Amino acid sequence: MGQQFEMPFFSEINRPVLVDESVIEKNCKSELDAIRLCVNLSTYKYAQNKLAEALGLDRGRMSCILNGTKHLPANLRIRFMELCGNLAPMQYEAIKLRVDIRQMTLEEENNKLRKKLAEAEIMANEYKRIVHNARAA
Numbered sequence: 001m002g003q004q005f006e007m008p009f010f011s012e013i014n015r016p017v018l019v020d021e022s023v024i025e026k027n028c029k030s031e032l033d034a035i036r037l038c039v040n041l042s043t044y045k046y047a048q049n050k051l052a053e054a055l056g057l058d059r060g061r062m063s064c065i066l067n068g069t070k071h072l073p074a075n076l077r078i079r080f081m082e083l084c085g086n087l088a089p090m091q092y093e094a095i096k097l098r099v100d101i102r103q104m105t106l107e108e109e110n111n112k113l114r115k116k117l118a119e120a121e122i123m124a125n126e127y128k129r130i131v132h133n134a135r136a137a
Contacts, residue, residue, distance in 0.1 A: 016081045018103050019088045024095060032068045034092035035080075039066065042084035054083050 028034045044051035052062035055076050064070035072080060081087050094101045
């Protein structure tokens, strides 16, 4: 049989990272600049047709977006940043709005998920108790 490899957790596959704020301030005078920076910092810098394909767009539409004649659809922004592997457009907006953002550490993310799981388990146990009492009645 072939060799087996461990699969990474889905959340780690496309976990975009923060770009140094000074890079954004230096290179971005507009949201379009932030979108271009996002691409230029990614592995799609010279493969924009592959980025378009991954987003479900045709190459012409992607070209228009990067040339500023069309906008990146709002429903694709998160996927766009995930594919590019950085948060430049979101960070540009945060800088313009004078809002701080920071990336959650994996430990913080895990703790948040553990808390949600514990809450779900409490709700499931309550549901089981209600069903049990209803059947007993």
